[in-house]
Amino acid sequence: MPASPNPLKKNLAAGDMQIGLWLNLGDPSATEIAAAAGFDWCLIDGEHAPYDPVTIQNQLRAMMAYDSPPIVRVPIGEDWVIKQALDLGAQSLLVPMVDTADHARQMVAATRYAPEGRRGMGAMVARASGWGRVADYNDNINDEICLIVQAETRLAMQNLDEIAAVEGVDCVFIGPADLSADMGHRGNPGHPDVKAAIADGVAKIRTAGKAAGILHYDSTNFAYYRDLGVTFLGVGSEASLLRAAVHQTLLSARKAVSD
Template sequence: MPAPHNHLKSRLAKGEVLHGCWLGMADPYMAQIAATAGFDWLLIDGEHAPNDIRSIMAQLAVVEPSPSAAVVRLPDGDAAKIKQVLDIGAQTILVPMVESAEQARELVRATRYAPQGFRGVGSALARASRFAAIPDYLTTANEQICLIVQVETVAGMAALDDILGVEGVDGVFIGPSDLAADMGHLGQAAHHAVKTAVLGGLRRIREAGKAAGVLVTDPAYIDDCRTAGANFLGVGIDVTIFAGAMRRLAAEVATKKPTI
């Protein structure tokens, strides 16, 4: 029996446009609620959300039975962290702050067992192998790993074509917020210069045959990214959705309080 088939990897490779939502609540109950919404994918954020390896594993477990594919964003490209996240069952990972082809190649190697890479062999302990219940896990796991690298600096954008040439990188995700900051437009992800760079990068990624990812929440910006070729398209963040809904409700009832 082989490793589980990574349907998200297959769908992205076919060029399907898939929409997803960021999970930053760091809570399996909230992740399970999100998994009923109908998104193509849900990203469990280990970079800016207060997640650890156990909370990520718990969220993977509740998302797994749903139609939404789970993606894990790591805090960085450390090989030990990649190994842990793969062992707890993640098959699609997003690694932030990639700025060179050399860095991308090392990330590919960190996600693969030898001889293609140097991922540590501990599958008998791993949830990924169903605790050794998948006899062919070691020989089939590599081909089901989906690696998406995040390019979000001026240096990364300058190296984009080289990064796109790295075999084993399934997609490139452009981070508008960090790119805006690095371009001198902190807090202005929709600045004209930033948006021009983002849309141009998405076109280049799709032309190279890779999945093109981005996270934007403004409807018009989403449409522009989709038109430019984005097919791994983040359209919302659970934290801001929840906070916005709570604040709107509080403001609504506050206007209806009786006057004394």
Template sequence: MPVQPNPFKRALQNGQLQFGCWLGLGDTFSAELMGTAGFDWMVIDGEHGPNDLRSILAQLQVLEASDSHAVVRLPVGETYMLKQVLDAGAQTVLVPMVESAEQARQLVRDVTYPPHGDRGVGYALTRASRFSQIKDYGKTADEQICLLVQVENKKGIAALDEILAVDGVDGVFIGPADLAADMGHMGNSLHPDVQAVIMDALRRIRAAGKAPGILSTHDPMTNEAIEAGALFVAVGADVLILSHGAQALTAKWKAQKG
């Protein structure tokens, strides 16, 4: 029996726009709630969210019951971390701060079984193989793994064409906040200079046959990114939805106090 197909990877390969949302609360109940909202994909954030392997595993479990595809963002592109989240059942991973083709090639090896990669062969014990029920997991898993890399600083932008030439990288996500900071515009990813770099990068990614990705909560930027070719577009985050909603509700009723 082969591995279940990765619907997110297939959609990107077919050029289908996928809308997503960030999960930064690190909680299964809120992740399950967000999974009912109808997003195409959800990022379980291990970089800036308070997550560890067990909380990532738990959120993978609850999202499996939803129509939202789980994307796991690691804190850093370490081989052992990729091995662990893949064995936990993630089919799509997002790796931050990729700055070179050499780094991208190693990440491809990290998510690929031998003889072409370095992923450890212990799938009989893992959730990924449904605890050895998927007999052909080792032979069929590679094709369904989706590797997304983040390019989010000037060094990464300078190496973008070389990164795009790496076989096995399925998509490139441009990180607006880090890029803006590295360009000297901390907290202002809407600065014209930053926007010009972002949109140019998205067009180059799409032209290279890879899937471009972005996170934007600013509708004009979101629409421009889609026009530039973005295919996996995060339009919100659970933390922001809760925080902004709570602040708006508080302000509304406090205003009546005079």
């Protein structure tokens, strides 16, 4: 039995719009609710949220019963972190702060077994291979890894043509929050200079034949990013949705009893 096909990788290559949600709470029940909603992907945020290898593995388990492919954002783009996330069972990764094509190539190599890369051979005693039950995992998994690299600095944007051209990179995700801070507009990703840089970046990514991604919390801008050519669209997080819902519920209740 080969490694499971990766629908996210296939859909991104086909140019299909993929709408997803960030998972920041670290709670399997919240993750199940998000996955059951039918998002095209859900991202376990190992960079900014309270995750460790055990909780990431449990989040992956929580999503197994649903058709929403999981992505793991690793905390840093280093080989040992990549290897660990893949052995836990992730097939799609988001790697933050990739500023150069050389770093992107290193991340591709970290996700592939030799001779295509340098991923360590340990998955046959880990969850990724069904604890050794997927006999052909090692032979097939290289073709099913979806690698998304994150461009979120001025340096990355300067090197975007070369980063997007790296073979094995499936998608380049532009991080508007860090990019705006690096450009001197911290907390204002909607600044005209930042928006112009993002638009130029998306065009470069698409010219290279790769999927372009972004995270945005304002639904009034979703069509704008679609028209730019974004096909990997994060539309919020379970934490932001919960915050908004509980706040609105309280306001509605207070209004109802005060009328």
